[in-house]
Amino acid sequence: MRIFLGTDHAGYELKEHLKTVWPDAVDCGAHTYDADDDYPSFCIDAATRAVAEGGYAVVIGGSGNGEQISANKVPGARAALYWSKDIARLAREHNDANVCSLGARFLTNDEAVEIVRTFVETPFSEDERHVRRIAEITSYEGRA
Numbered sequence: 001m002r003i004f005l006g007t008d009h010a011g012y013e014l015k016e017h018l019k020t021v022w023p024d025a026v027d028c029g030a031h032t033y034d035a036d037d038d039y040p041s042f043c044i045d046a047a048t049r050a051v052a053e054g055g056y057a058v059v060i061g062g063s064g065n066g067e068q069i070s071a072n073k074v075p076g077a078r079a080a081l082y083w084s085k086d087i088a089r090l091a092r093e094h095n096d097a098n099v100c101s102l103g104a105r106f107l108t109n110d111e112a113v114e115i116v117r118t119f120v121e122t123p124f125s126e127d128e129r130h131v132r133r134i135a136e137i138t139s140y141e142g143r144a
Helices: 009-021 038-054 065-072 085-095 109-121 130-138
Strands: 003-007 056-061 079-082 101-104
Touching: 003 009, 003 038, 003 065, 009 056, 009 109, 038 056, 038 065, 038 101, 056 065, 056 109, 065 079, 065 101, 079 085, 085 109, 085 130, 101 109
Parallel strands: 003 056, 056 101, 079 101
Antiparallel strands: none
């Protein structure tokens, strides 16, 4: 399963660390540290590519909130904000999340690696109630 990474300056160092753990991950930017950059285009690109290719996106910022919001604008993206392995497991099992949003200012590199590892290794439960709920959410995409 392919991983697409997107971040701004606040998550740049964490993104670079994640690339050492997952060297085949696709770097959607930022490609250099620039304190004046903006996260939406990087996160939207990572989420778009993950949805199109059936992979996963990991978007990173200072808090992860704006990055999650940006990724969720992509039809088919289901981004959640992750702060623990338990949240990663539940987001995958219950929500079939395909985008992991991380707040670099609130996680160590080791915590982030464990969260991403849990995120990519946990399967969706396929439980009927979760399938039904995701279908209900998906039915609203594109109506705005």
